[in-house]
Amino acid sequence: MTTGQQPTGPADRAVTVDGVPVRRGSRVRLRPHHRSDIFDLALTGRTAEVATVEEDLEGRTHVAVLLDGDPGRDLGSGTQIAHRFFFAPDELEPLGSPDGGGRPEPRVLVAGVGNIFLGDDAFGPEVAAALLDRPLPPGVHVADFGIRGMDLAYALVDGYDAAVLVDAAPRGRPPGTLHVIEPDLGEAAGAAPEAHGMDPVKVLALARRLSDGALPRVLIVGCEPESCPSGEEPEVTPGLSAPVREAVAKAVPLVEAVVSDLLAELRNRTAARPAPAEGSIR
Known part of the structure; x- marks a missing residue:
């Protein structure tokens, strides 16, 4: 030496x-x-x-x-x-940007929601599992929340700039049909908060209360189920129907495209601010 x-x-x-x-x-x-x-x-x-x-x-x-x-x-x-x-x-x-400018990368949560024991309700967890095997952009976090509505509500107020919920969402279309929905957060404000369970509207209502009304932008990538669980104690039916199983493979690139668009929008919004150190991108 x-x-x-x-x-x-x-x-x-x-x-x-x-x-x-x-x-x-x-x-x-x-x-x-x-x-x-x-x-x-x-x-x-x-x-x-x-x-x-x-x-x-x-x-x-x-x-x-x-x-x-x-x-x-x-x-x-x-x-x-x-x-x-x-x-x-x-x-x-x-928690910083590659250019060293002190501007943090946008954070996007991708949340698979649904009950894996209720047939097509497992669509969200299946898509989350598939996404976890693929490379993710910086700032993107994928998680399977299952039916843990309280955990998801707290995650939504944990500094994310946007969230994509992946769920089985009946809208009267043929089974396996995919759609992207931006929920009306005003409607969520009127829903009764639910500490347990995974009704997305009630989860958003709980998150609004936890954050005093300040929520990130939320999109839902939904899939039309072949059948929906009903009743207070629906029958356990593990496994997706054939059309929803096929939709999982199509949903993965769709979610990636939605996330890419959100990141571009968030970065552009941040870049438009003249003083990077003055605040968050929301």
């Missing part, structure tokens, strides 16, 4: 994620792989600060993060009391 040179340690390392340098002190959002263990998946969407960028003996990079809200953080970022969680670089979403 030449005199005067300093060795590169974890505190000095950086890794590039989506064109953004990530190093100690960088702010990130966690996007664990869908095949990660349940403990990592539980942290999906949480924000954190990078503690160190580590390299193992096989040359693989791991990023240690400190979660926002961890009470051990109050003692300083150098404390060993706060819990450190390790993620691969591609499981992180930098």
Whole structure:
């Protein structure tokens, strides 16, 4: 080692994620792989600060993060009391832009909703599972919410700029017909909030109450089911009908196109603002 040179340690390392340098002190959002263990998946969407960028003996990079809200953080970022969680670089979403201008990437939530035990109501979860096997643009998060309406309501108020709900939506068309709907959020305001269950209108109503009326733009990619569950205790019928099964493959590129249009719209709206540091894109 030449005199005067300093060795590169974890505190000095950086890794590039989506064109953004990530190093100690960088702010990130966690996007664990869908095949990660349940403990990592539980942290999906949480924000954190990078503690160190580590390299193992096989040359693989791991990023240690400190979660926002961890009470051990109050003692300083150098404390060993706060819990450190390790993620691969591609499981992180930098909270900043590749051009270094301080303008955050737009965030879009794609939510599969529906009951996998009620036939065609499983359309949304099936599409979400298919999307998780495809590359996603920066800032896009796909999740299967199933019938967890409360979780979806809280996700909608967690700083997303737009959301795409994927659901079985009867509209009197032939089974398997796909359509894109922009719900009237004014109608959602009049619906009774529901803490449990997955009625999209009631979920939006609950999200409005949680956010004091400030919701991101919401679109629904719906599929006409062959049959709809009915009654207070509908019969368990796992498996999609043939036309809805075929529609899943068609819905994947449709959702990707909708997301692409939303990202372009959000970026254009952000770029039109003269002072990037003055606020969010909403």
